[in-house]
Every structure is written in C-alpha cells, then in structure tokens.
Amino acid sequence: MTVMRDTxxxxxxxxxxxxxENGLIPExxxxxxLLPVKLLNTFSERIMAAAPPDKKAKVEEGLVRxxxxxxxxxxxxxxxxxxxxxxxxxxxxxxxxxILRGAYAAFTAWGWAKSGIVQLKExxxxxxxxxxxxxxxxxxxxxxxxxxxxxxxxxxxxxxAEPYPDGMDTYICRQSKGIEVGDPYGEFIVTKK
Amino acid sequence: MALRLxxxxxxxxxxxxxxGHPVVMHSHHYLAxxxxxxxELEDIxxxxxxxxVVEETMRAVFxxxxxxxxxxxxxDKCNVGREYFxxxxxxxxxxxxxxxxxxxxxxxSHLDEGxxxxxxxxxxxxxHFTCGYVxxxxxxxxxxxxxxxxxxxxxxxxxxxSEGKFIVxxx
Numbered sequence: 357m358t359v360m361r362d363t364x365x366x367x368x369x370x371x372x373x374x375x376x377e378n379g380l381i382p383e384x385x386x387x388x389x390l391l392p393v394k395l396l397n398t399f400s401e402r403i404m405a406a407a408p409p410d411k412k413a414k415v416e417e418g419l420v421r422x423x424x425x426x427x428x429x430x431x432x433x434x435x436x437x438x439x440x441x442x443x444x445x446x447x448x449x450x451x452x453x454x455i456l457r458g459a460y461a462a463f464t465a466w467g468w469a470k471s472g473i474v475q476l477k478e479x480x481x482x483x484x485x486x487x488x489x490x491x492x493x494x495x496x497x498x499x500x501x502x503x504x505x506x507x508x509x510x511x512x513x514x515x516x517a518e519p520y521p522d523g524m525d526t527y528i529c530r531q532s533k534g535i536e537v538g539d540p541y542g543e544f545i546v547t548k549k
Numbered sequence: 550m551a552l553r554l555x556x557x558x559x560x561x562x563x564x565x566x567x568x569g570h571p572v573v574m575h576s577h578h579y580l581a582x583x584x585x586x587x588x589e590l591e592d593i594x595x596x597x598x599x600x601x602v603v604e605e606t607m608r609a610v611f612x613x614x615x616x617x618x619x620x621x622x623x624x625d626k627c628n629v630g631r632e633y634f635x636x637x638x639x640x641x642x643x644x645x646x647x648x649x650x651x652x653x654x655x656x657x658s659h660l661d662e663g664x665x666x667x668x669x670x671x672x673x674x675x676x677h678f679t680c681g682y683v684x685x686x687x688x689x690x691x692x693x694x695x696x697x698x699x700x701x702x703x704x705x706x707x708x709x710x711s712e713g714k715f716i717v718x719x720x
Binding site (some may be wrong): 365369372373374375378379380381384386387388389390391392393394395396398399402403406407408411415417419421422423426427429430464465466467468480488490 | 554556558559561562563564565567570571572573574575576577578579580582583586587589590593594595598599601602603605606607609610633635636637638639640641642656657659662663666
C-alpha cells in the first residue's frame with residue numbers, strides 16, 4: 357500500500373485549531389497562528405507594489421523565505437507528529453516519496469493548496485500542480501504563489517537533503533504557471549539549488 | 550461575552566473559514582519573518598504597510614461580527630477584538646480605555662514569544678502587527694474610521710519586558 361491521498365485528506369480535514377487559555381496554539385514544535393487570508397494576500401500585494409523595480413526580487417525572496425522557514429521547521433513537526441504517525445505512516449511503503457505524498461495531502465486537507473505531485477525524480481526534481489491555493493486570490497502582477505514555492509522547497513529539503521536541521525537551502529522551487537495569471541493550475545518545480 | 554465561533558470548510562477546496570472569513574494556519578516563523586522583512590524595508594514604509602493592512606483586514610472581521618451579532622456597547626465591541634486575538638493564536642491581551650484612547654497590555658504574545666524562540670531578544674519593539682490590530686479594535690469599539698487611533702508599542706516582550714504595552718491615542 358502507498359499513501360492513499362483521499363483517505364489522508366478526509367482524516368486530516370476534520371482538524372480545527374484555536375488558541376488555548378493563553379491565546380496561543382503550540383503545535384508541531386512551533387506556535388501556530390490562524391490568520392485571515394485577506395490579511396496575508398493584501399500584505400504581499402502592497403509590499404510588492406511599494407517596492408521599486410530594483411527591489412522587487414528581494415521582496416519576493418523575502419515572502420518565499422517566510423513560507424520556506426515556516427514550512428521547513430513546521431514541516432518537521434508535522435511529519436513527526438502523532439496525527440501524521442496515526443494517519444499517514446501506516447500507509448508509507450515507499451519511504452520519502454510517500455512522506456511527500458502525505459505532506460501534499462495535508463496541504464490540501466488544511467486548505468493551504470489543493471495540490472499534489474505530478475512528477476518526482478527522487479532527490480533530483482519534483483513537479484507540483486495546485487488547482488486551488490489562497491494566493492491565487494491575491495491582487496498584483498505576475499506569478500504570486502510565494503507560499504507554495506516556499507513550502508515545496510521546504511518539504512523537498514526535509515525529504516532528500518541532510519537530516520533536519522542541517523538540510524536547509526539544498527533545493528530551490530520556481531513557479532512556472534499560476535491561476536493568478538490565468539493558467540488552469542499553478543505549477544511549481546523543485547530542483548537542486 | 551464569549552465569541553461565537555463558526556468553523557466551516559469548503560468541501561471542494563478544503564479552504565477553512567471562521568465566521569465566514571477565509572483563514573489559514575501558519576507558524577511563528579512566518580509571522581516573525583514577515584515582521585522582520587517589513588522592518589528592513591523602512592525605505593518603502595514596510596512597517597507602516599504591515600500596520601495598515603492588519604488594521605484594515607482585522608477591522609472588516611470585527612465589524613462583520615459586531616453587525617451580525619447586534620452588539621451595541623463599546624465594551625462588547627472591544628471584546629470582539631480581544632477574544633479574536635486569542636482565537637487566532639496571537640496571545641492574550643488586557644484592555645483599558647475609552648473613546649479618547651487607552652492602554653493594551655499584552656500578557657502573552659505569539660509574535661514576541663515566537664521572535665525570541667527564533668532569534669532571541671531584540672533591542673527594540675517589533676510588534677507592528679499588534680499596533681495595527683489594536684487600532685482596528687479601538688476603531689471598531691467606538692465606530693471610528695480607519696486610522697483614527699495611533700498606537701505606540703511602549704513595552705515589548707521581545708525586547709525583554711515582562712509584558713507588552715501599547716498606548717492608544719486619538720490620531
């Protein structure tokens with residue numbers, strides 16, 4: 357048996373989070389927050405719009421980096437969590453490949469991106485397609501899937517680079533298609549840096 | 550008043566909604582890095598953009614809740630923001646004040662505590678996010694337009710204080 361995506365999505369999608377008595381959400385070895393999508397998209401749009409042409413690449417890199425570090429550290433917590441162990445690990449028969457399949461099922465279940473792997477060369481390259489992701493609703497110009505770029509790079513690092521926390525920045529992700537620019541889906545390609 | 554929470558999920562996309570507003574989970578790494586980036590972009594008003602975006606978007610959430618639930622007293626309206634803050638996982642706050650302004654104590658703080666977990670203490674206050682949040686909260690409580698209140702971070706958990714303190718004044 358390999359990871360059965362629909363089963364994972366259905367199992368994880370039932371989970372909701374909210375702050376504890378201290379107003380904090382300690383989960384997956386990090387503090388989680390739950391924020392309006394509009395806030396995140398509007399910030400990305402305005403900070404990109406405010407940046408002069410010679411700074412746009414730096415700002416874009418910063419937005420991807422925020423998602424990348426969030427994904428790398430939280431991702432390690434997710435794939436070692438009780439819920440991931442209970443739901444995903446029993447179906448893992450193909451090592452890192454199945455861990456990644458489980459991770460994209462979790463992205464889908466938690467509403468980050470309805471996404472999955474369409475091509476995978478282990479340790480070399482991965483192609484992701486996303487048919488819904490919240491940044492597709494953002495305003496602005498050009499490809500804007502900063503979050504999914506960062507997350508995809510982070511999870512490929514977790515799967516195939518040096519063990520956590522030494523494998524950061526081994527791979528890089530670029531976006532080749534985007535719903536936000538009129539394509540039918542977003543496409544994200546991870547390769548060695 | 551206890552905030553009424555209605556968590557729903559779109560069956561097709563799995564996007565999550567809280568009281569009808571799309572929401573998404575991230576971690577302290579994300580918010581800390583966004584905040585740090587805004588601070589490094591002061592030449593394009595990075596922290597001002599962050600504060601304004603938080604005020605505008607949170608205000609829409611508060612106003613919607615206040616309208617749908619028929620709240621009329623300033624205290625009840627202010628409590629909407631206070632309780633949402635904790636539901637969002639942003640921490641725990643204590644509010645005092647009136648239409649002319651006031652003070653918000655931050656007893657626990659996602660951003661400040663996350664910042665310390667990630668980088669240790671900082672040498673100056675960094676919680677621009679909560680400045681925008683508090684401005685939205687006072688504006689909603691007293692039916693004032695956006696940017697009616699100026700919020701200054703006078704004490705900071707990230708900078709080593711035991712609690713955060715935000716001073717609110719009419720702009």
